[in-house]
Amino acid sequence: MGQSPPVVLGRENSLCDPFTFLSSSSAFISGEGFRVEIAVEIVDYTAELPDECLAFVFQFLGPGDRNRCSLVCKRWFRVDGWSRHRLSLNAQSEIVSSLPSLFTRFDSVTKLALRCSRKSISLTDDALLTISIRCRNLTRLKLRGCREITDEGMSTFAKNSKKLRKLSCGSCMFGAKALNAVLDHCANLEELSVKRLRGIHDGAEPIGPGAAASSLKMICLKELVNGQSFAPLVLGSKNLKTVKIIHCLGDWDSVLQLIGNRNRNYKENLNCDINYGSSDSNRSPLMEIHLERLQVSDIGLSAISKCTKIENLHIVKTPECSNYGLVCVAENCKLLRKLHIDGWRTNRIGDEGLIAVAKHCSNLQELVLIGVNATHVSLSAIACNCSKLERLALCGSGTIGDTEIACIAAKCMALKKLCIKGCPISDIAIEALGSGCPNLVKIKVRKCRGVSGDAGEWLREQRGSMLINMDACDTDCGFEGSVSDIGVHETGVEVGQVTAVGASTSSNGRLALLRSKLGHFAGRNLVACTLRRWSNCDDSLNINL
Numbered sequence: 001m002g003q004s005p006p007v008v009l010g011r012e013n014s015l016c017d018p019f020t021f022l023s024s025s026s027a028f029i030s031g032e033g034f035r036v037e038i039a040v041e042i043v044d045y046t047a048e049l050p051d052e053c054l055a056f057v058f059q060f061l062g063p064g065d066r067n068r069c070s071l072v073c074k075r076w077f078r079v080d081g082w083s084r085h086r087l088s089l090n091a092q093s094e095i096v097s098s099l100p101s102l103f104t105r106f107d108s109v110t111k112l113a114l115r116c117s118r119k120s121i122s123l124t125d126d127a128l129l130t131i132s133i134r135c136r137n138l139t140r141l142k143l144r145g146c147r148e149i150t151d152e153g154m155s156t157f158a159k160n161s162k163k164l165r166k167l168s169c170g171s172c173m174f175g176a177k178a179l180n181a182v183l184d185h186c187a188n189l190e191e192l193s194v195k196r197l198r199g200i201h202d203g204a205e206p207i208g209p210g211a212a213a214s215s216l217k218m219i220c221l222k223e224l225v226n227g228q229s230f231a232p233l234v235l236g237s238k239n240l241k242t243v244k245i246i247h248c249l250g251d252w253d254s255v256l257q258l259i260g261n262r263n264r265n266y267k268e269n270l271n272c273d274i275n276y277g278s279s280d281s282n283r284s285p286l287m288e289i290h291l292e293r294l295q296v297s298d299i300g301l302s303a304i305s306k307c308t309k310i311e312n313l314h315i316v317k318t319p320e321c322s323n324y325g326l327v328c329v330a331e332n333c334k335l336l337r338k339l340h341i342d343g344w345r346t347n348r349i350g351d352e353g354l355i356a357v358a359k360h361c362s363n364l365q366e367l368v369l370i371g372v373n374a375t376h377v378s379l380s381a382i383a384c385n386c387s388k389l390e391r392l393a394l395c396g397s398g399t400i401g402d403t404e405i406a407c408i409a410a411k412c413m414a415l416k417k418l419c420i421k422g423c424p425i426s427d428i429a430i431e432a433l434g435s436g437c438p439n440l441v442k443i444k445v446r447k448c449r450g451v452s453g454d455a456g457e458w459l460r461e462q463r464g465s466m467l468i469n470m471d472a473c474d475t476d477c478g479f480e481g482s483v484s485d486i487g488v489h490e491t492g493v494e495v496g497q498v499t500a501v502g503a504s505t506s507s508n509g510r511l512a513l514l515r516s517k518l519g520h521f522a523g524r525n526l527v528a529c530t531l532r533r534w535s536n537c538d539d540s541l542n543i544n545l
Contacts, residue, residue, distance in 0.1 A: 055083035103134035125153025132160035154178030175199020183210035195222035209236035244290035260303035285309035292316035301325025326353030354378035383411035405429035409436025426450035
């Protein structure tokens with residue numbers, strides 16, 4: 001039995017899909033049966049794509065996908081190297097020998113993060129010097145846990161990194177000398193974030209603005225023992241917009257008084273410039289202040305009320321602040337757009353302060369109240385006077401009930417996002433939201449025991465386009481803590497085990513309650529669902545391989 005001559009199929013008659021990478025194909029028919037053999041020639045259609053376009057595509061990939069793409073071919077490896085601007089390294093001492101070759105490949109890095117765990121030894125001053133020499137275009141640097149870097153190492157780095165714009169350092173051992181060197185040599189520095197610096201201690205030298213006095217716009221201080229040493233830096237930064245002071249020890253009223261006087265002097269200088277026909281001013285006003293877990297009283301709040309251009313204010317867990325301080329802020333800071341208050345359930349901030357906010361801050365767009373016992377009196381005033389209010393969060397308040405939510409639903413016409421957590425509301429409040437707040441697009445209700453699952457379903461039917469996030473919990477039981485939406489979806493096997501234990505101990509009431517809470521999940525074979533999910537994971541893993 002012989003063979004018939006080979007038949008060459010055209011592209012349109014090929015057995016292959018026309019969108020594959022086959023440039024030619026052939027078919028052979030034997031005498032014993034029909035057998036097709038296809039000769040495949042792979043064509044790289046990206047070869048005609050310019051390097052710039054390929055680099056632009058790489059920008060949309062995550063670090064893992066980008067690393068895998070760099071292994072496809074030499075060209076992709078080369079393009080990934082010169083087009084990667086962001087790099088994050090495990091800053092252990094073992095990486096020192098790889099730094100020259102690493103930054104020879106990635107010679108365009110502008111954003112660098114160096115992280116080292118507590119149990120490892122970090123890179124030293126010599127490694128940081130190598131990085132500063134290799135990365136001449138570095139604009140952002142983040143240091144975490146680099147405990148072997150000293151003041152001298154940071155000083156040398158600052159001399160070689162003139163283009164640095166953002167510096168964030170945490171859990172390091174250097175101190176005021178290193179930061180002063182950075183501020184003296186990096187004239188373009190815009191943002192400085194400092195967290196848990198061991199070298200900033202009592203008796204440390206003051207930290208001044210240096211050459212960055214005109215460029216610095218944001219200062220963030222977290223968990224410092226002697227954060228007051230940064231007062232000269234805050235006062236000397238002419239264009240400072242944002243100050244964040246979080247969980248720093250010591251009394252901060254005196255520092256806030258200096259900040260308030262700084263802005264009062266700015267206002268006086270601005271008035272003088274206007275009187276003399278000059279539009280120039282040497283300073284810009286503060287626009288954002290965050291105070292969290294600080295020893296701050298009404299003296300400090302009344303001091304920052306002199307910063308009349310503030311638009312964003314956070315007063316979080318400052319137990320000595322009361323209505324008096326908030327009233328001072330509201331009366332003077334009339335441009336306020338965002339206000340976050342965490343009263344820590346001290347009951348020192350309430351209706352009086354919020355009514356002042358409603359009266360004077362008509363531009364308010366975002367209000368977050370945590371542990372603040374507000375009532376319908378203050379919330380009604382805010383709803384009526386703050387017509388631009390778009391985002392509202394009410395958490396952990398024992399006085400916010402159905403009446404207060406009904407007031408919000410009836411009067412907050414511009415409200416788009418609403419969050420209610422841990423408040424004594426019921427289905428009546430959800431019913432009020434079903435017909436109120438016409439512009440509401442997202443609502444989140446958590447840990448409100450009086451709200452049932454039926455209310456959430458009803459609200460979804462009434463407001464189909466609204467994004468609703470609610471946990472189902474009833475008033476007559478406290479089972480919502482153990483069976484939540486997350487627990488049902490993530491731990492199916494554990495739910496099955498709980499049912500078996502309930503049956504063996506004759507806890508029929510608890511078993512019935514569990515079934516009623518799980519609804520349609522109670523009738524499913526959760527073990528089978530889990531095995532099916534594992535099988536899908538294995539299939540996806542095989543496909544990836």
